Amino acid sequence: NAGVTQTPKFQVLKTGQSMTLQCAQDMNHEYMSWYRQDPGMGLRLIHYSVGAGITDQGEVPNGYNVSRSTTEDFPLRLLSAAPSQTSVYFCASSYWGTSGRSYEQYFGPGTRLTVT
């Protein structure tokens, strides 16, 4: 299993440009999420999905769109990039853990985005 994969690893955008960060998982997990990680702050949830065709907003959704047409893929779209979106972005997939008591998350390697 490749686990959770993300592309690209690095990206530089100019203000106003749009782009899509790709995320795929091969573990057949129902749940997928996008987080951003900024220095001195914890991972913050952007959007998440509880299954194909179902998405919802997290803590910091403004400026981002998502869709989930398949179980495997969960792309994140930046509509019009702004310097405030400079960050490291992590995708995670989750399932209701083997203990049957909580969701366990597995993270991808991240995409480092710089907006100039």
Add this chain to the structure above:
Amino acid sequence: EDQVTQSPEALRLQEGESSSLNCSYTVSGLRGLFWYRQDPGKGPEFLFTLYSAGEEKEKERLKATLTKKESFLHITAPKPEDSATYLCAVQDDGGFKTIFGAGTRLFVKA
């Protein structure tokens, strides 16, 4: 509102010098508390899940404990390869969302 605070922000240890990292949390109803390890330039790697006060879990030199208000990650006789950022997170019983702390950066010098 759910909240997670980790301390210290950074910790420098000599190899073999045991210590503890703290995670204080506020949550309406705890479903699970998680510890992750994150190496520079990589995604968080799952370590432990704790569910109720009094629970303990161990993995090599790491031991995680849980009370009703905080969790500790004890590191016994650390080695340089234990250097990483350790993240704490909580999930409440209202759903799937997970709240992360800012992390503790651990440096272990040989």
